[in-house]
Amino acid sequence: MWLRWIRVLENTKVGLSSSSVSYEMSTWQPGASREALLRRACLLNRLRGFFAARSVLEVDVPLLGKSSITDVNIDSIAVTVDGTTGYLQTSPEYFMKRLLADGSGDIYYLGKAFRDGEIGTRHNPEFTMLEWYRCNWDDHQLMTEVADLVNMLITEEHSSPMAVTKMSYGQCFIDQIGFDPHDADIERLRRLAVELGSSSWSDESRGNCLDLIFSLKIEPKLPSGIVIIHDYPECQCALSKISKNQKGQLISRRFEVFIDGLEIANGYLELTNIDEQVNRFKDDMQYRMQEGKSLRAIDQKFVDAVLSGLPSCAGVAVGLDRILMRALNATAIDQVLAFSWHRT
Amino acid sequence: MANYSTSEFRSGLKVMLDGDPCSILDNEFVKPGKGQAFNRVKLRNLKTARVLEKTFKSGESLEGADVMDKDMQYLYTDGDFWCFMEPDTYEQHQATEAAVGDALQWLSEQDICIVTLYNGSPLSVTPPNHVELEIVETDPGLRGDTAQGGSKPAKLVTGAVVKVPLFLDQGDVVKVDTRTGEYQGRVK
Numbered sequence: 395m396w397l398r399w400i401r402v403l404e405n406t407k408v409g410l411s412s413s414s415v416s417y418e419m420s421t422w423q424p425g426a427s428r429e430a431l432l433r434r435a436c437l438l439n440r441l442r443g444f445f446a447a448r449s450v451l452e453v454d455v456p457l458l459g460k461s462s463i464t465d466v467n468i469d470s471i472a473v474t475v476d477g478t479t480g481y482l483q484t485s486p487e488y489f490m491k492r493l494l495a496d497g498s499g500d501i502y503y504l505g506k507a508f509r510d511g512e513i514g515t516r517h518n519p520e521f522t523m524l525e526w527y528r529c530n531w532d533d534h535q536l537m538t539e540v541a542d543l544v545n546m547l548i549t550e551e552h553s554s555p556m557a558v559t560k561m562s563y564g565q566c567f568i569d570q571i572g573f574d575p576h577d578a579d580i581e582r583l584r585r586l587a588v589e590l591g592s593s594s595w596s597d598e599s600r601g602n603c604l605d606l607i608f609s610l611k612i613e614p615k616l617p618s619g620i621v622i623i624h625d626y627p628e629c630q631c632a633l634s635k636i637s638k639n640q641k642g643q644l645i646s647r648r649f650e651v652f653i654d655g656l657e658i659a660n661g662y663l664e665l666t667n668i669d670e671q672v673n674r675f676k677d678d679m680q681y682r683m684q685e686g687k688s689l690r691a692i693d694q695k696f697v698d699a700v701l702s703g704l705p706s707c708a709g710v711a712v713g714l715d716r717i718l719m720r721a722l723n724a725t726a727i728d729q730v731l732a733f734s735w736h737r738t
Numbered sequence: 739m740a741n742y743s744t745s746e747f748r749s750g751l752k753v754m755l756d757g758d759p760c761s762i763l764d765n766e767f768v769k770p771g772k773g774q775a776f777n778r779v780k781l782r783n784l785k786t787a788r789v790l791e792k793t794f795k796s797g798e799s800l801e802g803a804d805v806m807d808k809d810m811q812y813l814y815t816d817g818d819f820w821c822f823m824e825p826d827t828y829e830q831h832q833a834t835e836a837a838v839g840d841a842l843q844w845l846s847e848q849d850i851c852i853v854t855l856y857n858g859s860p861l862s863v864t865p866p867n868h869v870e871l872e873i874v875e876t877d878p879g880l881r882g883d884t885a886q887g888g889s890k891p892a893k894l895v896t897g898a899v900v901k902v903p904l905f906l907d908q909g910d911v912v913k914v915d916t917r918t919g920e921y922q923g924r925v926k
Contacts, residue, residue, distance in 0.1 A: 467774050511745070512769060512775070516768075594795060601773065605770045606793060609770045
């Protein structure tokens with residue numbers, strides 16, 4: 395009896411962080427129902443079948459590495475390995491690109507990824523990621539394959555596949571907000587961000603303001619079914635190629651996929667130019683320094699691989715837990731994970 | 739006061755926003771694609787009772803508000819102020835009409851209320867969930883009509899008007915839920 399009370403007290407003390415989900419006091423049980431467990435197993439099976447039929451090779455790359463990424467908005471989890479610092483990988487991207495540079499051909503990874511600080515109804519610091527690369531494909535070819543895969547994964551037998559809508563990022567802004575984001579004045583973006591968010595957005599970067607406006611004003615109004623947004627602003631290029639759209643504006647060849655408004659994937663026509671790659675790393679470091687974030691050394695082996703020649707390719711990362719949420723109409727990621735972070 | 743970062747925002751936390759004390763109702767973590775994470779936060783302004791929705795960059799912080807809830811006994815009013823007393827220290831607090839707000843129509847002397855103090859002064863008053871009050875004005879009761887549905891308005895001694903069953907009369911004491919304003923039963 396005493397032991398039980400102590401446990402209850404401990405559970406209360408732990409508190410439940412930033413998430414808006416409330417958890418029961420004692421949670422040894424899994425968050426996923428029996429149905430959710432079965433559905434996950436079935437989904438993973440189908441997925442492997444999909445890629446086997448298309449001759450894309452499954453690769454198992456390290457989850458634990460000596461380096462991490464420099465990305466300004468993604469924080470990795472540092473761990474101690476044999477007395478030195480290692481990092482749980484935030485995505486299999488660098489290892490996969492090293493395989494691609496070595497001539498692997500089309501490959502996919504299905505496994506875990508870790509990101510620090512991401513906890514909420516749609517986030518868990520450990521999650522299941524599917525990432526794949528298609529050599530000599532462009533981003534639009536890959537978008538079609540993503541839509542095919544998603545429909546194959548979650549469409550029940552005898553029901554018709556979800557509609558697929560493709561829209562450019564710029565057009566979404568013009569339709570929903572009434573201006574073109576690619577040449578909008580930064581002060582205009584900041585004013586709108588302050589109006590939608592709070593006074594703290596008054597000196598934010600272009601990219602952050604655009605993200606806020608997109609999340610609050612455009613995402614809720616996306617059509618149902620599978621929606622693919624492509625041609626992101628140049629300032630949000632991450633590791634994608636930059637090119638010009640029909641209006642002659644610089645855009646990044648990046649796309650995101652949503653199902654009924656829930657973001658599930660992010661893809662690129664991959665950047666292969668080494669000089670530009672290194673410049674982006676340097677910009678990241680600069681930004682991290684300004685923001686007082688921890689600095690990460692540039693992954694030299696990745697740089698060397700790109701230097702030796704990354705084949706022209708398109709790649710995409712998919713959050714499988716999110717797809718499962720949609721398949722089960724779950725409202726929280728906790729309902730599709732055996733044990734979310736709060737339950738461990 | 740301490741500062742609280744977005745990851746510490748949870749329901750019930752009291753923070754300062756644009757100079758007003760607010761209570762956090764809900765906090766949702768949002769992270770767009772490769773973008774900056776942010777938190778969509780619902781707050782209630784404790785001065786105006788209005789619910790606001792704000793979005794902060796994750797990791798930003800707000801100053802905590804010196805707000806606390808205390809059980810106090812309602813003593814009396816002089817028409818300008820309503821006087822409450824802390825039962826353990828006998829310390830008295832004067833609440834303005836704005837602070838008493840809707841609680842006014844339920845308050846009887848000696849009632850134990852929750853008084854929300856902001857920087858030491860009463861900001862709002864929450865009456866007891868259930869109060870027992872005498873009917874001072876209503877249409878004459880229909881004796882024997884206890885089984886029938888139907889109701890009529892009745893004015894209570896504190897000024898509130900509630901719907902009561904037809905059989906009740908002036909002088910009867912009724913129990914009312916102050917959160918809904920609904921009649922709960924007759925008190926013998």
